[in-house]
Amino acid sequence: MHxxxxxxxxxxVTIDDVAEQSGVSIKTxxxxxxxxxxxxxxxxxxxEAAVLALDYSPNPSARGLAGTHSRMIGLIYANPSxxxxxxxxxxxLEACNDAGYGLSLHAPSSEQPDLAGSITHxxxxxxxxxxxxxxxxGDIPAVLDALEAIHxxxxxxxxxxxxxxxxxxxDDRHASAQIVEHLTQLGHTRIGFISGHPDHGATQSRxxxxxxxxxxxxxxxxKTLVFQGLFNSESGREAGAYFLDLPxxxxxxxxxxxxxxxxxxxxxxxxQWQVPEQLSIVGFDDTPLSRMLCPLLTTVHQPIxxxxxxxxxxxxxxxxxRNVSDGKSPxxxxxxxxxxxxxxxxxxxPNR
Amino acid sequence: MHxxxxxxxxxxVTIDDVAEQSGVSIKTxxxxxxxxxxxxxxxxxxxEAAVLALDYSPNPSARGLAGTHSRMIGLIYANPSxxxxxxxxxxxLEACNDAGYGLSLHAPSSEQPDLAGSITHxxxxxxxxxxxxxxxxGDIPAVLDALEAIHxxxxxxxxxxxxxxxxxxxDDRHASAQIVEHLTQLGHTRIGFISGHPDHGATQSRxxxxxxxxxxxxxxxxKTLVFQGLFNSESGREAGAYFLDLPxxxxxxxxxxxxxxxxxxxxxxxxQWQVPEQLSIVGFDDTPLSRMLCPLLTTVHQPIxxxxxxxxxxxxxxxxxRNVSDGKSPxxxxxxxxxxxxxxxxxxxPNR
DNA sequence: AAATATTTTGTTAGCGCTGTCATTTTGGAT
DNA sequence: ATCCAAAATGACAGCGCTAACAAAATATTT
Numbered sequence: 165m166h167x168x169x170x171x172x173x174x175x176x177v178t179i180d181d182v183a184e185q186s187g188v189s190i191k192t193x194x195x196x197x198x199x200x201x202x203x204x205x206x207x208x209x210x211x212e213a214a215v216l217a218l219d220y221s222p223n224p225s226a227r228g229l230a231g232t233h234s235r236m237i238g239l240i241y242a243n244p245s246x247x248x249x250x251x252x253x254x255x256x257l258e259a260c261n262d263a264g265y266g267l268s269l270h271a272p273s274s275e276q277p278d279l280a281g282s283i284t285h286x287x288x289x290x291x292x293x294x295x296x297x298x299x300x301x302g303d304i305p306a307v308l309d310a311l312e313a314i315h316x317x318x319x320x321x322x323x324x325x326x327x328x329x330x331x332x333x334x335d336d337r338h339a340s341a342q343i344v345e346h347l348t349q350l351g352h353t354r355i356g357f358i359s360g361h362p363d364h365g366a367t368q369s370r371x372x373x374x375x376x377x378x379x380x381x382x383x384x385x386x387k388t389l390v391f392q393g394l395f396n397s398e399s400g401r402e403a404g405a406y407f408l409d410l411p412x413x414x415x416x417x418x419x420x421x422x423x424x425x426x427x428x429x430x431x432x433x434x435x436q437w438q439v440p441e442q443l444s445i446v447g448f449d450d451t452p453l454s455r456m457l458c459p460l461l462t463t464v465h466q467p468i469x470x471x472x473x474x475x476x477x478x479x480x481x482x483x484x485x486r487n488v489s490d491g492k493s494p495x496x497x498x499x500x501x502x503x504x505x506x507x508x509x510x511x512x513x514p515n516r
Numbered sequence: 517m518h519x520x521x522x523x524x525x526x527x528x529v530t531i532d533d534v535a536e537q538s539g540v541s542i543k544t545x546x547x548x549x550x551x552x553x554x555x556x557x558x559x560x561x562x563x564e565a566a567v568l569a570l571d572y573s574p575n576p577s578a579r580g581l582a583g584t585h586s587r588m589i590g591l592i593y594a595n596p597s598x599x600x601x602x603x604x605x606x607x608x609l610e611a612c613n614d615a616g617y618g619l620s621l622h623a624p625s626s627e628q629p630d631l632a633g634s635i636t637h638x639x640x641x642x643x644x645x646x647x648x649x650x651x652x653x654g655d656i657p658a659v660l661d662a663l664e665a666i667h668x669x670x671x672x673x674x675x676x677x678x679x680x681x682x683x684x685x686x687d688d689r690h691a692s693a694q695i696v697e698h699l700t701q702l703g704h705t706r707i708g709f710i711s712g713h714p715d716h717g718a719t720q721s722r723x724x725x726x727x728x729x730x731x732x733x734x735x736x737x738x739k740t741l742v743f744q745g746l747f748n749s750e751s752g753r754e755a756g757a758y759f760l761d762l763p764x765x766x767x768x769x770x771x772x773x774x775x776x777x778x779x780x781x782x783x784x785x786x787x788q789w790q791v792p793e794q795l796s797i798v799g800f801d802d803t804p805l806s807r808m809l810c811p812l813l814t815t816v817h818q819p820i821x822x823x824x825x826x827x828x829x830x831x832x833x834x835x836x837x838r839n840v841s842d843g844k845s846p847x848x849x850x851x852x853x854x855x856x857x858x859x860x861x862x863x864x865x866p867n868r
Numbered sequence: 869a870a871a872t873a874t875t876t877t878g879t880t881a882g883c884g885c886t887g888t889c890a891t892t893t894t895g896g897a898t
Numbered sequence: 899a900t901c902c903a904a905a906a907t908g909a910c911a912g913c914g915c916t917a918a919c920a921a922a923a924t925a926t927t928t
Contacts, residue, residue: 178884189908194886202906221641225586226884228577229913246804250598257623266620266642271609289573290618397808426808433810452598453805456749456778458785530914541878546916554876578914581883 255472303365336369344377400424404431459509607824655717688721696729708766752779768796792864811861
């Protein structure tokens, strides 16, 4: 009596089981699984029923080995704020789950001497099909060049720097100008600015927006009213020490992010300055922190989660388009999101 | 003329190339790659040199398909605070990188009716070798039972609940008792407590610690001095509204985490209560937030990153031990970490 | 030195899928 | 009906590794 090969097979359901159950070849099952065309609807239904009945899910390793892509994308980040990363990951994961892709993280240390090398090494090792870059990694041309050299698709969440490619952005310049406008309309004329970390592209755009806002209100730009921060609360506190001890301090200060605004607020509290009566403060990002300060922080909302979701969708589209290699997916596309000003408790007309 | 099969092969270096370059069979290369014994040191060196020279890294899909494990572990989380997740991921990633494992995330929605099912589905689909569970997912017996049913190794970061298995913990009870001790030593006798989200195991332990602390100072427990919070700042503000409007308000309040402490501080500010002169506040977790409040928050430090790292190491050990199936790795092991009290600006002797 | 145990290396058969190409079936146009 | 293009399905060879087993080289014992 002939005995068929009988490996224990770890009890897992394979594509063969589905094929047998639905009475088609494994190739047809594969077609259904991958949404390929030219499958009769009735056949498709039969296969899908079998998949459900057997609770089958394809083996990602086998798919990756046999196919042309791994269905994995990578997220590269360096020194993000926890909150930023959190919202980003949530957005990415949502898009990945819908598309059946996995996410792999890579966090090169910020002071990495060879960031581009570290990233290409990660790509070689993890076999991701594409990469998502968040600030400030997406702002570094050397990294982008390296990825283009190995023809790896990527999408970035970055400021509008004019570089072609896939990505999402908010118009930092516009949003910053709006903040200044809000302050000038309240009657402020001496407005301080805490700039962000120099490695971030957004830092420059926000500074530009600040200057545009001043220009519109016909206020002259003063170098002494700009303090170089680092996107953390310590630098906000230092900025406070600097601004509040100035012979002629500003009546309002625009911090390039919420954490620095929090540090600034601390400095004001320590000096017994009343906010917003004696000093107006504006942040940027609308982090949960902005709602935990007292008074509640006026800030700019960034739809980070949604931006990350869209960036991921753009990336996945580009990956899938590459597999069919029709020229349907655009080579370059940047979607710009609104970043509305959220007026809360830290801004008011100046005290005279 | 005979022509060997010549697929483009995508230009990737494979184990065959390494074998050829070093003059051994692919199996020997595989041995070196997997740190298997019985390879002559000189051979090992030759292979390693070839790996380096060719910049080879093994294909994870091929490894996963041929081998018994995928070298991927999963992290399950539901509703974590961004900061908690951030530190956890950093710790996990560090351990994973050292061991050559990948990390896959799964974030079932908190109100998931069938959490255990969602997790086992994730496992079936992603083929992870093991799971890391953080609060409150690791506190749910149904989830743990489900994982044991499919024999999937897991490690959890959870309070000391006495359940056997792998994991790390801080002694929440002890830390909480210490907080109360700190307050009673300052002279407080009416101490309020904001408890945490009822789904978290830590909530119970911290409440117990609070009661133990009172007991030690010979202060009677009063139900009216406990407010049920939800680990978010809103509930902290609500707690503030409740406590501060009490006919005989407490002189100190211990919030089960920093966010609730922040909300409470807001409520105090709004009512013009001086902190710490009229009200002492203590938080739990030592989040960055605790250093952005004014005054700086007295709180308890949790070495989250390090705990996550150790939990991952325990998990990976258990996975690898399973592959060689010697009984060397312990079935149950919980490492307890210190959670020191960080006294900052929100606690002082009561005003009388 | 022969015999045996032990270490070291190699051979081969898949793992579970997808890509390629061959084959069958179907729906029209003649 | 007859032929033909298009749609639908199938057969089969790998993808790059590891597991199991086989063989060779070396060390140890008698």
